[in-house]
Amino acid sequence: MTGLLEGMFSGGALPHLERTLAFAAARHLLILDNVANADTPGYRRKDLDARAFEESLRAAQRDGAVPPRPREYRQLRGKEAGPSGSISQPGVLRHDGNDVDVERELAILGKNAVLHNSLAGLLRNSFEQIRMAITERPT
Amino acid sequence: MNALDISASALSAQRTRMTAIAGNIANANTTRDEYGRRIPYRRLEVLFAAGSEDGSAGAAGAGGAGGTVRGVRVTDVRPARDPFRWVRDPAHPDAVDDPASPFHGQVLMPRINAVHEMVDMMLASRAYEANLSSMETTKAMTAAALRIIA
Numbered sequence: 001m002t003g004l005l006e007g008m009f010s011g012g013a014l015p016h017l018e019r020t021l022a023f024a025a026a027r028h029l030l031i032l033d034n035v036a037n038a039d040t041p042g043y044r045r046k047d048l049d050a051r052a053f054e055e056s057l058r059a060a061q062r063d064g065a066v067p068p069r070p071r072e073y074r075q076l077r078g079k080e081a082g083p084s085g086s087i088s089q090p091g092v093l094r095h096d097g098n099d100v101d102v103e104r105e106l107a108i109l110g111k112n113a114v115l116h117n118s119l120a121g122l123l124r125n126s127f128e129q130i131r132m133a134i135t136e137r138p139t
Numbered sequence: 140m141n142a143l144d145i146s147a148s149a150l151s152a153q154r155t156r157m158t159a160i161a162g163n164i165a166n167a168n169t170t171r172d173e174y175g176r177r178i179p180y181r182r183l184e185v186l187f188a189a190g191s192e193d194g195s196a197g198a199a200g201a202g203g204a205g206g207t208v209r210g211v212r213v214t215d216v217r218p219a220r221d222p223f224r225w226v227r228d229p230a231h232p233d234a235v236d237d238p239a240s241p242f243h244g245q246v247l248m249p250r251i252n253a254v255h256e257m258v259d260m261m262l263a264s265r266a267y268e269a270n271l272s273s274m275e276t277t278k279a280m281t282a283a284a285l286r287i288i289a
Contacts, residue, residue: 032145109276123287127288
């Protein structure tokens with residue numbers, strides 16, 4: 001019985017959808033923090049390594065494994081995350097050591113939200129299909 | 140700290156900044172302090188720092204890897220140390236009335252730059268809106284996540 005249930009929820013694209021959704025949710029928090037600290041002197045933006053996550057997702061799909069959990073995402077800060085705005089350099093306006101560009105952060109936030117919401121929709125459809133198969137009638 | 144708390148901390152911080160700016164503009168010509176002494180108003184500055192209100196390190200965000208998300212907090216609202224300015228206005232009740240003084244007929248005024256305050260207000264307003272719209276995004280995401288099981 002356990003095996004049946006496990007197979008129902010760990011097969012197909014479900015684990016990948018779930019982990020990517022978790023990634024988008026975790027990234028959302030960091031981008032929110034960047035927007036909240038857009039006026040904080042000395043604040044350097046934070047981000048998650050989307051490329052590294054995509055790599056591990058691809059590797060997991062290839063090997064039939066499950067992608068990493070949120071706890072295993074690498075957080076980028078400072079130089080690693082890369083500035084979205086410009087920081088103190090000759091001929092640059094800002095001199096408070098903050099490298100957040102609100103407009104770019106909001107663009108990242110929007111893109112990430114679209115990813116999150118479409119993944120949520122896909123997950124919903126997957127569960128709906130399982131439900132349909134169980135009840136043997138379309139809902 | 141959850142997603143809405145982060146945005147809320149920024150909304151609160153920006154509103155505090157807005158209040159300080161409004162007070163600065165309102166007191167642009169205030170020549171006495173709250174005790175009636177002849178000390179002009181000093182403009183208030185609001186200082187921000189990354190971190191939660193209670194000063195804790197913040198929840199280890201789902202970001203993991205020891206990373207935290209904490210929002211923003213107001214660390215201090217302090218009077219600026221700008222010098223006051225002398226304005227010639229002999230009819231002013233607080234003008235120096237002493238012919239021997241080099242400041243005879245002048246009155247000590249706060250150093251408030253209206254342009255500076257207005258620009259700061261626009262920045263605070265824009266930052267407020269940015270956080271408000273990210274709050275809307277958070278709500279849409281939460282609703283989408285809830286629909287997975289509904």
